[in-house]
Amino acid sequence: METTTVALIGGGLIGYSWAAIFARAGCHVRIYDASEEQRERLPELLKAQLEELESVGLAEDAAGAFARISVSESMAVAIEGADHVQENGPERLEVKQELLKEVDSLADAAATIASSTSALLPSALSERLAGRHRFLVAHPVNPPHLIPVVELCPAPWTEEGAMEKVRALMQAIGQKPLVMKREIDGFILNRLQGALLREAFSLVDQDYARVEDVDAAVSDGLGLRWSFMGPFETIDLNAPDGLADYGRRYREMYAKMAGSEAKPWSDDLLAKAETQRREILPAGKLPDRQRWRDARLQALALHKRDQDDRER
Amino acid sequence: METTTVALIGGGLIGYSWAAIFARAGCHVRIYDASEEQRERLPELLKAQLEELESVGLAEDAAGAFARISVSESMAVAIEGADHVQENGPERLEVKQELLKEVDSLADAAATIASSTSALLPSALSERLAGRHRFLVAHPVNPPHLIPVVELCPAPWTEEGAMEKVRALMQAIGQKPLVMKREIDGFILNRLQGALLREAFSLVDQDYARVEDVDAAVSDGLGLRWSFMGPFETIDLNAPDGLADYGRRYREMYAKMAGSEAKPWSDDLLAKAETQRREILPAGKLPDRQRWRDARLQALALHKRDQDDRER
Numbered sequence: 092m093e094t095t096t097v098a099l100i101g102g103g104l105i106g107y108s109w110a111a112i113f114a115r116a117g118c119h120v121r122i123y124d125a126s127e128e129q130r131e132r133l134p135e136l137l138k139a140q141l142e143e144l145e146s147v148g149l150a151e152d153a154a155g156a157f158a159r160i161s162v163s164e165s166m167a168v169a170i171e172g173a174d175h176v177q178e179n180g181p182e183r184l185e186v187k188q189e190l191l192k193e194v195d196s197l198a199d200a201a202a203t204i205a206s207s208t209s210a211l212l213p214s215a216l217s218e219r220l221a222g223r224h225r226f227l228v229a230h231p232v233n234p235p236h237l238i239p240v241v242e243l244c245p246a247p248w249t250e251e252g253a254m255e256k257v258r259a260l261m262q263a264i265g266q267k268p269l270v271m272k273r274e275i276d277g278f279i280l281n282r283l284q285g286a287l288l289r290e291a292f293s294l295v296d297q298d299y300a301r302v303e304d305v306d307a308a309v310s311d312g313l314g315l316r317w318s319f320m321g322p323f324e325t326i327d328l329n330a331p332d333g334l335a336d337y338g339r340r341y342r343e344m345y346a347k348m349a350g351s352e353a354k355p356w357s358d359d360l361l362a363k364a365e366t367q368r369r370e371i372l373p374a375g376k377l378p379d380r381q382r383w384r385d386a387r388l389q390a391l392a393l394h395k396r397d398q399d400d401r402e403r
Numbered sequence: 404m405e406t407t408t409v410a411l412i413g414g415g416l417i418g419y420s421w422a423a424i425f426a427r428a429g430c431h432v433r434i435y436d437a438s439e440e441q442r443e444r445l446p447e448l449l450k451a452q453l454e455e456l457e458s459v460g461l462a463e464d465a466a467g468a469f470a471r472i473s474v475s476e477s478m479a480v481a482i483e484g485a486d487h488v489q490e491n492g493p494e495r496l497e498v499k500q501e502l503l504k505e506v507d508s509l510a511d512a513a514a515t516i517a518s519s520t521s522a523l524l525p526s527a528l529s530e531r532l533a534g535r536h537r538f539l540v541a542h543p544v545n546p547p548h549l550i551p552v553v554e555l556c557p558a559p560w561t562e563e564g565a566m567e568k569v570r571a572l573m574q575a576i577g578q579k580p581l582v583m584k585r586e587i588d589g590f591i592l593n594r595l596q597g598a599l600l601r602e603a604f605s606l607v608d609q610d611y612a613r614v615e616d617v618d619a620a621v622s623d624g625l626g627l628r629w630s631f632m633g634p635f636e637t638i639d640l641n642a643p644d645g646l647a648d649y650g651r652r653y654r655e656m657y658a659k660m661a662g663s664e665a666k667p668w669s670d671d672l673l674a675k676a677e678t679q680r681r682e683i684l685p686a687g688k689l690p691d692r693q694r695w696r697d698a699r700l701q702a703l704a705l706h707k708r709d710q711d712d713r714e715r
Contacts, residue, residue: 147701149572210656237700240624250658267623269616277660279620280610284634285657286602289665290595291634295679296672298593302679304581305632308591312544312552313581316628318703319628321618322596324504324605338569344522346591352420353601360608367607387710388458388549391630394706398631 092117098169099123100194101179102133102162105207108235109177114156115236119160123169126210133162149236170197175230175260179207187216189271195222203253203260205229205243208356209281212244214273229261230278239267242278283322319387327368328381335365346376346379404429406574410481411435412506413491414474417519420547421489423452426468427461427548428576433473435481445474461548482509487572489541491519499528507534515565515572517541517555518669521593522592524586525558537565541573542590551579554590564601595634631699647677 095118102124114120122137123129141157144150164170170176176198176391177349188208194204206216206228217223226251230242241261245254252271261268269279277285291305316325322336330337342355372380407430411418414436427433434449453469475481482488483648492502499518506516516538516657518528532623539561542554553573555713557566558634567581572578587595604616628637635646643648654667684692 093669129585144407148705166523218506234697235698237697237704238624238627240619252655267619267626269612269619271612271616272610272670275606275609275611275682279522279617280624281608281656282660283599283617283620284604284625285660287634288638288657289593289661289702292668292672294587294591294594295635295676298584299587300581302584302635302676303633303683304583305591306635307579307581308554308595309633310631310636312581312592313548313596314532314626314633315628316575317621318630319622319626319707321598321615321621323614323618324622328632344589345600348594348597349601356604360604364604364607364614366554366659373613379585383714385546387551388546390491391706391708392549393460394703398702402695 093119094259095119095174095175096121096172098163098176098198099179100169100176101164101181101207102123102129102189102255103179105137105231105233105235106177106179107133107140108233109231110137110160111144111150111156111180111208111267112236113264114159115141115144115151117159118273119159120263121163121169121173123166124164127369130162132165137215144236167197168192170194172199172204173202173259174199176202176204177207177359178205180212182208184211184215188219191216191226192218195220198222203227203256205257207231212272212276213244213249217246217248223248224250225255227257228278228279231266235266239265240269240280241266242269242271242280244271244274244278248272315388316350316384316393318391320384323364323368324372327372328384329376333365333374333377334368335361338364345361404618405431407487407572407575408433408485409572410475410485410488411491412478412481412488412502413437413519414441415491417543417545417547418491419445419448419452420545421519421543422449422472423456423462423489424470424548425576426471426579427453427456427463430576431471431473433475433481433485435475435478442474442476457546466706471517472476478505479509482506482514484511485514486511487569488514489519490517491655494520494522496523496527499523500531500705503528503532503538505533507532510534515539515567515568517569519543522589523589525556525561526586527559534631536562539565540586540590541570542592543594551577552581552592553578554581554583554592556583556586556590558586582678593667627700627703628696630703632696635680636684639684640689640696645677645686645689646680649675650676 095115097118097120099109099122100123101110104183110120110122138157141153145153169212180187190342209230213228217226228244230236265363294300327334338356346353346355409425409430409432422434439575453465460703488506490500506618521542529535540556544550549613570580599611601633606612607623620714638649639646650673658665658667
């Protein structure tokens, strides 16, 4: 990572968190914020964050990482020669469009450009950029040093090579890139969170349960598996013959819950998801992976008990 | 707990898992299975399960717990004098109706009766029982010694006192009771899981992302918080003024994602959920709880890193 230089445009909470995780992994980082006041505060904020990470075992060499970060006096200085530019400006379309136009004009031809936006679509952000082929969204979750997933979302004109370069960069710094094939409102995370919230609000609205009881269903139930397996892996390990087997057993039940318009998952859709799972986990390995799940659940149960004991 | 006797009717996987967690907590347990072969195997299965729990630190005295369990030769022997009867028979309506009729005729007038069903509604199971006022569903999640939530779902005629007695019992043995106010298909857990799966399948169906990328959104993102906070607590801590503040900020965004027919959460609904949250966490404690969340996220990040290191 020592040969990689990353420019961060916007030095608020998201910007300096990015700085810490890029620098922790060995990258050279240049960070710029439009506010002179914020630029003056940044060294202190960065030093404190890196020292905290080191103190809890989440960074090995805070001083070394800090030495790899410089606060730039201008966007031009930050971006010149950078391999990747990450934009973390205010969450307003016109502001980001302006900012990205300037970034695009300053960045090396080979540089990739990503926005940290949580909700603006990459097509809207980049449609007028000369270098829009090397632009994508790379949406981190706050705080990124504790929640590693980064959503990578292309515009229709984003080149495969740009997606792959940023994917590899995110993986190299220890984050978990999630690669989208095309854009949609809410990307993946907020769509999944929205789906869960809709059902949760509906149950409370109709007085089936209270807020704390719906929460318990997740924090003492479903959420335990979800902290180390996604929803597809969960069901893949929950029927003898894997995902499609689970889908065939329970699709009528789930469709009934979803209401009158819902159709059960089709055989084609189950086959598609099954094929993708089998590329990751061959059918013969399902029993091994079920044992892995049980071991992880057990370790998590002990971890949670220790945490609860500590709070008493 | 030494004065509490629990009868378990049905000694399959769910039945003997219940036996282990009731006995671990100090209850006297009588377990009956219709199959003589299974009755003969039960002592060995129970001993092995309790010893495994002890070996990993999830039971303190396996031998003592084992000594509190007896395998009964008949339903009558198991149920006589029991404070609570937990039915774990085959997941078929007619079979459970028959079984519960016999249970109801044998149980003490003061005993509560619960079914472990994951999908059959309590009204259908109990409508013809003479003692239907003391019947409810108590749905555990497999494996219950690692996933503590138990869904308690009443039929329209279930008495408040029966719900409260079983809630207190579940809490006393270290499980996490989730109390429903009235029945609905899928109870709470499967409805929430179904909502997440619907969105997950839809994203894969329409080629926004692949199965493993949707899974990463949960296992390296949303699921981390959900392993110790439910969806309502998550959003309560994600806006300066709590749940309703979050709802007002983002309801348009979530409604847009949900499609054309979806209406944003109403002010009344947000106020209802906010009121229920404020009973658990006063507004003045939000900053403390946010620090608690961050500390838990940090501990979980270290836990996951240790688990990953161990698997390498």
